[in-house]
Amino acid sequence: MLTMNGITFTYPHAPEPLFENVDVAFPVGWTAVLGDNGIGKSTLMAIARGNALPDAGTVAPDPRRMIIGYCPQDTAVAPDNLEDFAVDWSPEAIAIRDDLGVADDWPYRYAQLSGGQQKRLQIACAMAMRPDALILDEPTNHVDAEAREHIIAAMRRYRGIGVAVSHDVKLIDATCVRCVMFERRHVSSRNMTVVTTLRGGYSEASQQVALRDGADTARADALQREAGRLAAVKAQRFAKVQQVESRKQHGERIDRRDHDARNRRQLAKMTGLDRGVTRAYSQLDGRLAAVKRQTEEISSPAKRYEGTIWMDIKPAHCREIVRLEPSLIRFGETAGDDEPMPSLCHAIQTGNRIRISLPENGDTATGLMIPAISIGPRDHVAVTGPNGAGKSSLVAALLAHAVDVPRLTIAQNTTDEDRNDAMNRLFALPAETRAQVLNAYARLDANPDRLLASGRPSPGELRKLLLCLALPSGPQLIVLDEPTNHLDLTSKKALARMLAEYPGALIVVSHDEWFLDLAGFGQETVAR
Incomplete structure (x- = not known):
């Protein structure tokens, strides 16, 4: 298991951390890492590989003591072990070639391959390292449906710690048994990145998120209703307190011969009516404050923006573009102009x-x-x-x-x-x-x-x-x-x-x- 505890990372000159106090574990099997662009997924993977240092937190085991295979997002990055893979005809390497549909000549013409072919070859080279942990960053970028099936087959064969940073629902559901989800959520009056681990692939994890958000919304609505009820009660109590204060302020004006009024004021003091009204009013303040604190502690998805962006763009004034x-x-340079091309x-x-x-x-x-x-x-x-x-x-x-x-x-x-x-x-x-x-x-x-x-x-x-x-x-x-x-x-x-x-x-x-x-x-x- 690869464990990351209390991980905090801040870009230089950034006003706040990219993420903070992240606790996550990657056991044997495939884990999907999900989240919006730029939220910190690739940065966390760089920390897991030992290629970036966090502001705080630990990674265990030490990445320097592990063999970690890595497939980057960019297909232009040729694998470091490309030449070794080209001449590796071990049973494991042959199985990887078969799973991914890698042709024998691909390692020798990497620059001429399509993006999807390069991606499959990147994954093959990463797997051929026989790594303790394998991290695939967007493994299905550039690939067609057939290539995706090849990648799924290869991932299923792998038996180590697997991490797939991906937005490919089909791939995640077919290979991953848990999801680590990065989310921007509104908590305590500010937006922050929250990282949670959920069971299952994307579809199951999404259902859990929907249920959680629904429960949070219901709880927030209930607290708002309670706050409204307490505010109404507070208004009623405030009116009673005002009456009590009014009696206190004007008590001296009671006619000495008005024994009934004097007796009512004395009875209120003896029974603690004034004190009870004031105490009940003060307690409402505390209950209202508690409800507001509970409401602020409930997280909700950060606001997303929608709308058109095209401003005043007009189509060209021509018949054909x-x-x-x-x-x-x-x-x-596959053939000359006069050569057949079957x-x-x-x-x-x-x-x-x-x-x-x-x-x-x-x-x-x-x-x-x-x-x-x-x-x-x-x-x-x-x-x-x-x-x-x-x-x-x-x-x-x-x-x-x-x-x-x-x-x-x-x-x-x-x-x-x-x-x-x-x-x-x-x-x-x-x-x-x-x-x-x-x-x-x-x-x-x-x-x-x-x-x-x-x-x-x-x-x-x-x-x-x-x-x-x-x-x-x-x-x-x-x-x-x-x-x-x-x-x-x-x-x-x-x-x-x-x-x-x-x-x-x-x-x-x-x-x-x-x-x-x-x-x-x-x-x-x-x-x-």
Whole structure:
């Protein structure tokens, strides 16, 4: 078991900790780590691996005394043991290759592989280390449905401590027996990160969260009703106290010959009526304060923002943004112009979907046959297909033939250079424009305060920031390659809603059918 106790971490110059006093244990078997982008999941994993030091807390056993396999989010990072894996033909390595569908030549051409193929090879190399603990950070980014099944099979074979940082519901439900959930919750008048461990996969853990939140809401409502009742009683008691005080203040005016009035005042003093009313009134203050404290101690999900972000963007004033004639797109230097190319992928456009299929003979594809493709200034088009089918090559051809309009292109992978450039661009904006960008960023389920404090957006946060930074220029063409990579589920919903409302031309490459349907790609293209 890998145990982390009292872990607190703060970015340099940040006004508050990223998380504090986190207690979590990872036993043998698979544990999912869930939470919003930038909430601290990858940072906690870096601490678990010994690659980052916490402000406080302990990790046991010492990570330096363990073999910890790690698969990063970024597929551009080639595994350190890639060459060793290439020549490892032990039974364990062969089983890993079979589970993940890794071809023998993949280790020798890592840079030429698709993102999904690189991801599978990253996981294979991590597993081949025979680690005590295996941490997979977003293991299904870039992969198609078939590759996901390969990854699930490999994860099920692993018998050590497994941690999957993921937003893939299908993967988590198929492999994980517990979930460690990071949540931003409102507690005691402030937002803070709360980390809880729940049994089961994503679906079961989500049900537990829903039941807990429902119980918390019911308890908060009951306390509010009790506070209202006590406030009403307090008002009644206050009126009685006022009457008592009035009698005290005007007692001297009682006519000496009014024996009845004098007797009533004396009886009140003898029976303690004045004292009882005042005491009961004071006790109500204490009971009201106790109810308010209990109400503040109840946690609730931090507020999320919704709304449109497109401001005054208008579609281009042209008939077509992109047009491609029927043609063959060759992959790399696979063949000369006059040589036959029997292993071809084929693209078919139906409505607002361009679907690409692999060669029927099962050989490695050497090119892509495309039909005539026309994309208008308001059209939204999704490009789908398995890894290695040529989706990125098609997008490159579409961009090469696009008319000259303001555009935004976000690639599958982002780099440290992209992150630094994005933050520099953000801080260079005029104050009013920067406020608009950060407002849009918040509406994509992100935290502007945390972004400004850390200056280090996570890969998911960076994708949101790159989109929002383009808004002031009014892009009339947006091209997103695997936009849901690194995004948490709530962010996927927010992004899908925003893209569905985008008034310009949109090209999205994705394996995520759930996201595409939510973003409006499940229907035939209609004039807009």
